[in-house]
Amino acid sequence: MAPSKAKLPLIPLAKDTILLPGIVLRIPVPNDRPDIPALLSNVYSRAASKTPSQRLDNVNVVCVPLNSLLLTRDGQKTISENEHSPKPKESSDINPSNASKNDLFGYGVAAKISGVEGRGTGEFALLVEGVARVKIEKFTQESPFFEAEVTYMHDDAISSDDVAIQGLFAHLKQLSRHLLFFTLLPRPGFSPLSPLLARRLEIYIARRGVQDAGRLADFMANIVEGSLEEKLQVLAALDVKDRIERVIALLQRQVDDLKNSVSIASFTGPGVPSNIDLDQMTKLNGRRTRRPGMPGMPPPPGMAGRGGAPMDDEQEPNEMDELKGKLDAARLTPEAAKVADRELKRLKKMSPAQAEYQVTRNYLENLSEIPWSAVTESHLGVETLSRARKQLDDDHYGLEKVKKRLLEYLAVLKLKQSINDDLNTQVAKAEEEKALERAESLKSKRVVDKSPILLLVGPPGVGKTSLAKSIATALGRKFHRISLGGVRDEAEIRGHRRTYIAAMPGLIVNGLKKVGVANPVFLLDEIDKVGTSNYHGDPSAAMLEVLDPEQNHTFTDHYVNIPIDLSKVLFIATANSLDTIPPPLLDRMETINLPGYTTLEKRHIAMRHLIPKQIQTNGLGPGQVEFNQEVVSKIIESYTREAGVRNLEREIGSVCRAKAVEYAEAKDARHVEKYKPQLSVEDIEEILGIEKYDEEIAEKTSGSVQLTGKLGDVLKESVEVALSWVKAHAYELSLTHDPTENIMKKRSIHVHCPSGAIPKGEISLRGRVTAVGGIKEKLIGALRAGVKTVLLPAQNRKDVKDLPQEVKEGLQIIHVQHIWEAMRYVWPESHWPGEENLAGIESRL
Ligand SMILES: Nc1ncnc2c1ncn2[C@@H]1O[C@H](COP(=O)(O)OP(=O)(O)OP(=O)(O)O)[C@@H](O)[C@H]1O
16 A cells, blocks of 8 residues: 555653554643643644545544654664663653654654543543554644654555465464463452453454454554563564564563463463463452462463462362352253263362363353353333333434334233243142142243344444343343354354363353343344354354244353253344345344434434433533534534434534533633533534535446445346346437447446445336335435435335325425336436337337
8 A cells, every 4th residue: 555644743652651553542631731732622623624535534643652762763773782881861851741853753653532531620631542653754843732744654465375474473363362361360569451351352362364463463562561662663663574573572571471470380382272261261360369378370271281380289179169159059950960060070080280170160160150040030010111112212212113113022022921920820839739740731831932033224323232222221131232243153153162172152152141141132233244154164053043932942052062041032133234144044033124314313313312422421511512403413414424323423422522622721721711612513614624525426437337335236236237128228218229239338327326325226127116125214315415306116105104204295206117107207308108018118028
């Protein structure tokens, strides 16, 4: 990629601080740093003078570390390593507020400002997210803040047959995992990493492919310990291989140190697992914290304890008891209890130094954490429906049809549960009376919940996730979101078999462990993005089993390998489109469409929900920023073009942050009275920059057929069908006088779908107009673009009655059955074949 240049403001970082791409850094802004407030107000006003494409995704500032006297500005050592010359004068008196341009390093990281914290108390802090490495070419200003011309330094693409880099990358990944593993262990003077964070980091590392090698190196360099000079050299390492090598050296050093400090010094090299189960380490961790007197650490999973620290025999029985106690408390199913007993017996016979010992114990710990029978007291009572109605209404504006369907669903659920409750009472009574046969027959009458899984379909940001959350709240159930986007490996859903070292349960069982109850609401997010059959198994087939009420009461995770009952879980799935969902999976679900919102609806949502939410999130108090309707409409129309309200919420957030900074500045300068909470349309232009959207006009190009904008494969096919029809009728359409001529020889067609449209719909090969989806979105778009008349397929008549009033009133809607009919409306003056000729024409096709 060609380097791109920009002129950007710089933030000198505090001494010994460095930011590399990939993480968020908190920069405290003490009162003696006037450069940052000055820079901020400039950033916001600069945004106004840029075109949307120049805004570089809100990349606003460059974070530059202070230089080290041991290095040149481009990272070369100033003194040779062998030279025992005295250390140059420490740069302790340089700090970011008095630094001159020569004190700054030659490379920095372009960052976007992702938040401002702690306003109102005088000092505040900036949150910046490192995005890309830049080289500082030339300073253009030093005061009131630094500004420089910079060049973006993109990593070169990595060739797939570059074996050297593949090897380095694998090593980098492995050491990264090891670092994580060891940072989970408690050490004197260090608090261990939070298990949740560790898990996220592990997933982050696992998902990097070799193309991300440079980014992973940067990311880990942010985390690993190292001197300022070492980190600066990583920042200056433009060559990916060089960078990885440097980071590997740092990681290796820290991992070795950590190994020694947790006294597992003896375990080294090839015995190290490629996948470390952080869950288990979390637990080991917890145990150690509770019993600090326990010497040494058991070897980690899969690591043979060749000379590893011996376990304290005295403690062993306690540990077994503890595990046994946990398993008892978990109220295992009879099947699980049998397995647990067997494994416990095996464990007792093993030496803790055996690799197998940890594997087995880990497994038993997992068994004890699965909620086999624990449930949240369900709120399915008399008042369930009214409470659910209120919850849905409180959290969401509009969406009447969707709410109605969700309530119906809950009503059915409630009905089934009350039948089962009655039966259960009778069963208990029969069992008490020892009438076992009657009990069995009553049991068989229990209603198995075969209600389909709800699938909320709609564009991003229309409220799918938040609807599901409201349902969970209304039912008083725990909520857990499982992100399926990009799941390619069946084992991610179903776990790894235990034969695989450091295996783990899959997403479903982990979700259950996390919520700790058997009846949560699971949101299966982006089910349309789950991969299909490949050499890592078939994740969509695994999902099928999860969602099938016939099978899911005996769901088997490969790791757990004992049937788990998922029938009490309320699954709600979401998808952006139905096109990519495998038909058998789609068949299991009942779709509820969430179409996009009209401008009016968005305004209501913003006023009632998004603005109060953003004001609170950004630490402002009520009355410190006031949006009026005109301002909100401006943001909707000029800065967002989307079916949902996600970007709208984001833009409102940006405005709140800008006002927060303004308020903080006014307060610092003791001019609070000059601060104006009311926003005007001009303020919006000032804060959000020039309008992102005016009109999207299709550009004229030459050539044959051009498809641009947001087009899926389905629409591409539709265009082809339409073109075939036109070609076949070129003569009747008077496009040519010669029926054999190729009409596309001298013509070009450009189909452009504006972003935010739902691409769907077509004519049949015979020219019959078929029904299309997304009528509401299409007509909202048409109204927004100032269209007066629309032609709709006759089969879509039913959709028109559900349209918002403002759309029905603003548009003349004409229904057509055949493309000829449509053309008569579009070009009324031309002479088209009459109805009587249609049959003849069609029969020629
Ligand atoms: N009708 C509505 N009323 C109030 N707030 C809404 C409404 N629709 C969406 N929102 C808000 O918009 C934001 C985005 O919604 P949400 O995250 O639920 O979208 P989503 O459809 O799940 O998107 P994605 O598919 O990208 O996950 C949330 O803050 C949500 O509360």
